[in-house]
Amino acid sequence: FFDENRTQKYNSYGGGVYHNPITKYRLTTYSLLEFSTGHEFSKLFWERVVKTNFKRGTEDTGIANWQNTTSLQVNFFNWCLKNAPIFPTTLNNCELASEVFLNDKETMDVAGKFLPVFDYTEPLSEDWKKLLGFKKQLTLEDYLSIIEKMADQMEEGELLSKADQKRLGQIYNKLETMTPDLSADHKELISTWAEENRLPATNLKFEPIAQLKL
Numbered sequence: 001f002f003d004e005n006r007t008q009k010y011n012s013y014g015g016g017v018y019h020n021p022i023t024k025y026r027l028t029t030y031s032l033l034e035f036s037t038g039h040e041f042s043k044l045f046w047e048r049v050v051k052t053n054f055k056r057g058t059e060d061t062g063i064a065n066w067q068n069t070t071s072l073q074v075n076f077f078n079w080c081l082k083n084a085p086i087f088p089t090t091l092n093n094c095e096l097a098s099e100v101f102l103n104d105k106e107t108m109d110v111a112g113k114f115l116p117v118f119d120y121t122e123p124l125s126e127d128w129k130k131l132l133g134f135k136k137q138l139t140l141e142d143y144l145s146i147i148e149k150m151a152d153q154m155e156e157g158e159l160l161s162k163a164d165q166k167r168l169g170q171i172y173n174k175l176e177t178m179t180p181d182l183s184a185d186h187k188e189l190i191s192t193w194a195e196e197n198r199l200p201a202t203n204l205k206f207e208p209i210a211q212l213k214l
Contacts (some may be wrong), residue, residue, distance in 0.1 A: 001074075001076055001080070001083075002033070004060055004073065004074075004079075004207065005025075005072050005073060006019055006021060006022060006046060006075075007019040007022060007064065008020055008062055008063075008064040008066075008067030008068070008069070008070070009067065009068055010064070010066040010067050010068055011068055012066075013156075014209065018066065018163045020064035020065050020066050020067060021064060022061040022062035022063060023063060023064060023065070023178075024062070024085055025060070025061070025062050025063075025072075026058075026060060026062075026077075027060045027075075027077070027079040028056055028057070028058070028062045028075065028076070028077060029061060029074040029076050029080070030049055030077070030153075033045070033080060033086065035204065036086040036094070037084070037085055037086055037106070038094065039089075039092050039093055039094055039119075042086060042087065042088040042094050043088040043119055046087070046088060046118075046120060047120060049071050050120065050124055052125070053127070054077075054131065056075070059071050059075060060072050060075045060076050060077075060161075074107050074133070081097055081131065081132060081133070081150075081199075082096075082098075082133070083096070083098060083153050084096070086120060086121075087100045087134075087173070088118070088119040089116035089117060089118065089119050089131075090112040090113065090116065090117045090118075090119050091115075091116050091145050092119075093116070096114050096135070097132055098132055098134050098135070099116055099135075100116050100117070100118050100134045100135065101115060101116065101117045101118065101134060101135045101136075101138070102112070102117075102118060102124070102134040102135065102136050102197075103117050103118040103119070103120050103121075103124070103134075104123070104125075104136075104201055106170075108129070109139060109167065109170065110138065110146065110167055110170050110171060110174075111138060111142065113147055113149065113167075114145070114146045114149040115138075115142060115145070115146065117134075117140060118134055138174070138192055140178060140182070140186055140189070141189070143171050144189075144190070144193050144197075146167075146171060147171060147197070147199070148197050149167070150164055150167075150206075151197065151206040153196045153201075154205075154206055158205070159203075159204040159205060160200045160205070160206075161206040163203070194209045194210075195209075195210065197209060201211060
């Protein structure tokens, strides 16, 4: 942020254009935000922050010796929300907002164990949903990725658990509703994926799809 907002432009009356270094910033943000790149602290941080109402009274400013305007190109807090890996996920790490799924119950149940879902147990307010900009829906690629990761995590000879049976059933239902609207590219994607991956057989063990019988 500070690399991108180091100077303020000044057009002098004599026609000269100068970029003067900023010597003082006035920023609206939350204390300790800079420490929220670690999962444990980030989880505690956001549990408290999302219970507040973020209201911006004034735009962030940068003061130089001379400038045409004190306004910055972007507000610090908004820059952090978009560009910093400060959001705790169900994978016990922190990610950029663009990589994190919204923590609605269905997404949490289906994907929380395998994809980066925002690690917070309560629904977010509509204002925070809009401000944070998390991914709201699972795609075809996401569902296939979950199945693939389920298979990869199974030990040899291990049976599919009740929880994963339920999760797989939810995924199958979603894929079924998506089928009528699949593009040719997505159909090709599924065909290629099926050649390389596994699904559970009737014995609840993952087997290569080509070896499964209808």
